[in-house]
Amino acid sequence: MPYRIKKFFVFLLFLNCFYFFGQTSYRNLSSENWTFHQQNEVKKHKATIPGTVHTDLFQNQLIPDPFFGANEKELQWIENENWEYETYFALSESEFKNQNIDLEFEGLDTYATVFLNGNVVIEANNMFRKWIVSAKSNLKIGTNHLKISFHSAVQKGKEEAKKLAYTLPEKERVFVRKAQYQFGWDWGPRFVTAGIWKEVHLKCWNKAKIENILYEQKLLNSEIAKLNCVFTITTEKSGKYQIRLGEKPFPFQLKKGQNTVKIPIEIPNPILWWCNGLGVPHQYIFRFSLEQNGAILDEKELKIGLRTIELVQENDQKGKSFYFRLNGKPLFMKGANVIPPDSFLPRVTDSVYRSMVKEAKNANMNMLRVWGGGVYADDAFYDACDSNGILVWQDFMFACAMYPGDEQFVENVKQEVIDNVIRLRNHPSIALWCGNNENEEGWHNWGWQKQFNYSKSDSTKVWNDYQKVFHDLIPKTLDSLLSKTENRYWPSSPSLGWGRKESLTQGDVHYWGVWWGKEPFEIYNQKVGRFVSEYGFQGMPNLETLKKVISDEDLNFTSEAFKNHQKHPIGFETVNEYMERDYRVPKNIEDYTYVSQLLQARGMQIAIEAHRRAKPYCMGTLYWQLNDCWPVTSWSSMDFYGNWKAFHYQAKRSYENLLLAVQEENEQYKVYLVNDIFEKKAGKLELELLSFNGESLWETSKKIGVDENSSSVIYEIAKADFEKFDWNNIVLKLKWNDIKSNYFFAKPKDLKLSKPNIEIQHIDDFTIEIATDILAKNVFLSSENEVFFEDNYFDLLPNEKRIIKLSKAAKKIKVKSLFDTIK
Known part of the structure; x- marks a missing residue:
């Protein structure tokens, strides 16, 4: 009979240099x-x-x-x-x-x-x-x-x-x-x-020890969850043993050596685990003890989340879908790629991982991809993802290359897979196991065969070795380690290179036409894939970050120190080219740093919102990249010290469950409302066209309802209706219930900005009110004592007041807007 769970208890274990699990004890030699x-x-x-x-x-x-x-x-x-x-x-x-x-x-x-x-x-x-x-x-x-x-x-x-x-x-x-x-x-x-x-x-252990536990989810519905907990146990000698869960003992006859035993468990009225933004990431905690003759030999804790995840790939009229279903619901994935948080990994504390995941949650993300060129993260990262409702796309640690296939290497990889999958497999956050990052794309699209002058036999050998590891070894090893409901494997990300037409109609895509291809940001509106698992653009960190690793005299684009903290060979050249397209290029480095962040945020806003508008054709957007491993100019939205760039603030806005966005299509301005919530929504749409000095030029309102989990055009404006206005001096203000956004009709460099009078009032030590008389574009708040502002780099409309929360009392608040860089 299965054990029917009634209550759950959280057990806390305080670890010292020397600590016990029954007759099992650990001595920490690290100290x-x-x-x-x-x-x-x-x-x-x-x-x-x-x-x-x-x-x-x-x-x-x-x-x-x-x-x-x-x-x-x-x-x-x-x-x-x-x-x-x-x-x-x-x-x-x-x-x-x-x-x-x-x-x-x-x-x-x-x-x-x-x-x-x-x-x-x-x-x-x-x-x-x-x-x-x-x-x-x-x-x-x-x-x-x-x-x-x-x-x-x-x-x-x-x-x-x-x-x-x-x-x-x-x-x-x-x-x-x-x-x-x-x-x-x-x-x-x-x-x-x-x-x-x-x-x-x-x-130190005696008689027997628990090697690991696998939980299998056999049945899950609103009435009951049926599980098997599968134990691998090593014993010194055969005999009668028991595993205890709460008050219930499960007796077993075990042989000497390694044993596998199952305990069936039933949970009535189960509470499901949901990802961020859609529900509570509920977890159940079990504490098992291995016993013999009343003595506890070993103990293990198992923490699980009850949920179903499916990777859905179905043929349709436009190609083949690629999306995740969580608890039976199609889910649009919003998130980023993660790299190791430091070049020197032992310096990464649990709190760093927890903070990184928390900031992803705060930016309304529901998925992070652990990139294959780094490491399998520490337990603290996955624990944080579990508790914050962040799903994980987990690469195996192979990236941007081809790998050997000799017997010793393959066996080494197999043991690596076993160690890490056993460690991570019970985490409810794990959504997908992926073989590698860009190896397959590199082989087909990066010209390696020509570059390394491969013979036909060489090419055959390299490709066969690739298939041996990623199409044979890893999936077969996963088959032996995972239950069927948890075995979701994808051989390589992306499945097709961004230069091929099919990459936008099936599988996942890394779209690098922007940046590598130097295509304009607007191409993102056309090049939308089924699941965009990589794309990005660089932005500099704040000068305060660079000053920690570069002396004041070297804070210029010609110094070796400065160039060393930009690792892309034509990074600044590319940033500058894009900046000239969209902004007036500042002359001093402080303003340049600020505008580079605005440029990055602008490009990524165009990409994210294009992906979200295309729902359900596109069902995922994971930008490159969330974080840095050292202080550097890069694609990250947060710098090495965890400071938010303009991009992270924009990601937070663009990843809201309800998104208002405008797109120019076929001589019309179409207003989209994207709803990621699993319920219909109704509200009042309010549109107002304003001049930059606050004059109301046009307005309308309409009651609008939208379906659950949808992207809909809720209003259309003929482009001709606004032709009489100065495109460079107007902004469309949008509001639907509490959801707000603004739409500008010209690029930032063409906007006719004037100097705003920005006023800040302190409501209390941790709250300010900010207002302006005329448009203040991209308001940037900073403080000499490194205060975190709840919102930043935002547009403040004429006569608009905004309340901003602070992480701590600010000694002195400085304010900058885009106008200050073009004086």
């Missing part, structure tokens, strides 16, 4: 006194675990700040050296009495030989894997010595590359199972790290 040194050098230095060699060198003042100025170029020697880490730790007699003591490394970066009391116990070759070895036979009561020798990943990669008769794109990095972005990207520096990048433990 021991560690040292490191360059191989073959005598002098040792203090090390921090988790850490990297770069951060340890910096903390010991052996190198300058890697992020500052052009220091990156002077630190490339580090990647070519071998490094050794070691510690001594005491093991008590009581600890040694445990039947089993495992040495567990959560993460070793990357090629590492582990010595325990002089004996080699682990040969690691993958940053993404967990390394566990039975260690009791190599331990002793008293002082023990643990040493890890890290071998240069760059040199190892080059050695592997020489074994092939042909060259793979991206040289040594593709042979090395470590974070690919560390080898340098067009938004990130090259810091190829080494070190113990996650915690290291001793795990």
Whole structure:
């Protein structure tokens, strides 16, 4: 009989250096006194675990700040050296009495030989894997010595590359199972790290331990949820054991070694998990204990969300759909791509991941894509996505290259997949597993065969190796690890390159005609795919961000330090070209920084709103990119320190569940109302045409209703009706219930702006009221004590008053508008 759940309890476990799960205990070796040194050098230095060699060198003042100025170029020697880490730790007699003591490394970066009391116990070759070895036979009561020798990943990669008769794109990095972005990207520096990048433990256990739990959702409706919890248990010897959930014991006869057992559970009147904006992301928490003869041997907590997710691909008149159905409802995905939050990953705390996800939620997102050139994020990221209702598109860690297919590499990848899928599979936020980022597009569209002079046999071998990993190994491994309802796999993102017509009619697309193709922003209105999983445009961070890593005298476009914090080879050239199209290009760097952010926000607004208007043809928009790994000019909407650029504020507006947008089509201005909510809405549409000084030139109103989960044209204005007005001096003000937006008829550079008189009144320490006499375009508020403003870079209409919340009391508020850059 299945166990019928009546109540749920949240159990809190406080972790110290030494902590217990019944007869299972953990000893955190990360907190021991560690040292490191360059191989073959005598002098040792203090090390921090988790850490990297770069951060340890910096903390010991052996190198300058890697992020500052052009220091990156002077630190490339580090990647070519071998490094050794070691510690001594005491093991008590009581600890040694445990039947089993495992040495567990959560993460070793990357090629590492582990010595325990002089004996080699682990040969690691993958940053993404967990390394566990039975260690009791190599331990002793008293002082023990643990040493890890890290071998240069760059040199190892080059050695592997020489074994092939042909060259793979991206040289040594593709042979090395470590974070690919560390080898340098067009938004990130090259810091190829080494070190113990996650915690290291001793795990003491007796008789039996729970290896992992898989939950299978067998039935879910409004009346009942039927689940199976599938346990993998390792025992020292066969016998009678039981798993306890609450008051209910489940007895089992287990054999020596590894066992699989199932516990059926029923939940009456289940509460569903919903994504952000559509409901509560409810979770259930179970606490299981493994017992024998009344003694608790091990305990595990399982947190789940009850929901159904389907990837729907159905042929239609225009091609083939690509969308997600959550709990039976077609869902428009609004979100961004995520890269690692730092070049040096051990510095990324749980609070950084939580903050990143929270800011995505605050911008009305419901999906984040974990990009394949970084890392499988820490548990804190996925926990935050679960609790905030953010779905996750999870890439495996392969990007923009072709990879080897020899037996050793493929087996290494298989174990990597197993480790990470087991860790992540129970998270309700996981929506899709994706094989790689742009590998397939690169093979078909980037000219590698010609570039590397492949013979026919070379090409066949490279492509067959690709298929071996992404069309055979990974999907088969997922079949063995996931229940049918959770096994959603997509081999490569995008499925087709943006230069092919079919890329806009099926699958997902990375549309880079804007930026890479230098097409105008307006092309986004025409080039709309079924699911746009990448697109973007660069914007500079605020000067305050750059000043933290660039000296004042180097804050100019010609300095090496400044150029080093723009990794795209023609980045500023491209930004400038687009800026000349849409804005008057400022002469000073402070104004240029501000206008570059407006430019980025404008382009991305056009893209996002084009995608949303095209619903249900298009059902997803994930821009590139949410965050940065260091202070840099990039495609991000938030800078390295978490500060919102103009783009993030615009994303928040453009991702609202109810969106008013205007599009010029066929000599008409069409007013769209996009409704992402699963219920019909009714309200009063109010339109008013204003001159920039506040004169009302035309107005109308109409009661409008819209269907649930829809995009509708709710009003049309003939272009000829407004021809008598000065296009460069008017704005259309739109309002539907509480939803507001503005539409300008000319590009920003052509607007006839005058100096606004902007007044700010303090209602209290955390609230201001801001008003203007005439149009104030793109009002930017800032404070010397780094206050976060609830809204920013917004348009303030004549005689409009707006209430803005502040994160803390502002010492002095500065205000800028677009007019200030064209004086």
